[in-house]
Amino acid sequence: MKEGNKGLKFYDNLDLSASQNEEELLDVYKKWASIYDKDNNDLLGTVSQPNSVQIFHKYIVDKNQKIIDVGCGTGLVGLELQKLGYTNFDGIDISKDMIDIAIDRGYQELFLGNLNDSLPLENDSYDAALCVGVFTHGHVGPSRLKELSRIVKSDGLVCFTVNEDVYESYGFDKEIQKLEVENVWKLLELRKQDYMKKKNVMGFYCVAKVN
Numbered sequence: 001m002k003e004g005n006k007g008l009k010f011y012d013n014l015d016l017s018a019s020q021n022e023e024e025l026l027d028v029y030k031k032w033a034s035i036y037d038k039d040n041n042d043l044l045g046t047v048s049q050p051n052s053v054q055i056f057h058k059y060i061v062d063k064n065q066k067i068i069d070v071g072c073g074t075g076l077v078g079l080e081l082q083k084l085g086y087t088n089f090d091g092i093d094i095s096k097d098m099i100d101i102a103i104d105r106g107y108q109e110l111f112l113g114n115l116n117d118s119l120p121l122e123n124d125s126y127d128a129a130l131c132v133g134v135f136t137h138g139h140v141g142p143s144r145l146k147e148l149s150r151i152v153k154s155d156g157l158v159c160f161t162v163n164e165d166v167y168e169s170y171g172f173d174k175e176i177q178k179l180e181v182e183n184v185w186k187l188l189e190l191r192k193q194d195y196m197k198k199k200n201v202m203g204f205y206c207v208a209k210v211n
């Protein structure tokens, strides 16, 4: 683990700080899946899921809107959506091991898909997309933000987090603005807030309306 980078070593055997290829990433989540929820709670103090859904809730009040949770993992975002009464949400993730845990967490449908490729989802098929914890070390870079807007209808919402460690170094700051200049979306909210509290890591929370 690099000195000075906060909260990257999730536990002794897992280090997501380095850029990884897909195979390595899948292996990390295969090992992590069964204790992911516990680590998020006990070790990392992750608050990105409830924080994201709270922010999302300000904009999407209709609980029947069709939502996709991209990089849904074990379904912690789904649990938060359920708590607030949302009824119509799907999930997609690259890791079958993570998805297997999300099965009973309120999702209508769960898909396997890789955000670094084209997702196996139609254009304009959702009212809103949530993507929490995916724009982080060695996962998915800023060039794939546009893919989220592709699957969301015009006037629909894209709501995502970016780990503060990679926000500027990977170029998320520039890409978020570029998509506004290119008229892909209109930025509604961008704030920095707690992300992994026990590791003192903050995250950027972004909400954009698709044009």
Ligand SMILES: C[S@@+](CC[C@H](N)C(=O)[O-])C[C@H]1O[C@@H](n2cnc3c(N)ncnc32)[C@H](O)[C@@H]1O
Pocket: 025, 029, 048, 049, 070, 071, 072, 073, 074, 075, 076, 077, 092, 093, 094, 095, 098, 113, 114, 115, 116, 117, 131, 132, 133, 134, 139, 140
């Ligand atoms: C830190 S976890 C976040 C999971 C969940 N959203 C949450 O907040 O608990 C990151 C998730 O992104 C998924 N992921 C990583 N790279 C991906 C990719 N290229 N396409 C789709 N999912 C990906 C991982 O499998 C993992 O489930």
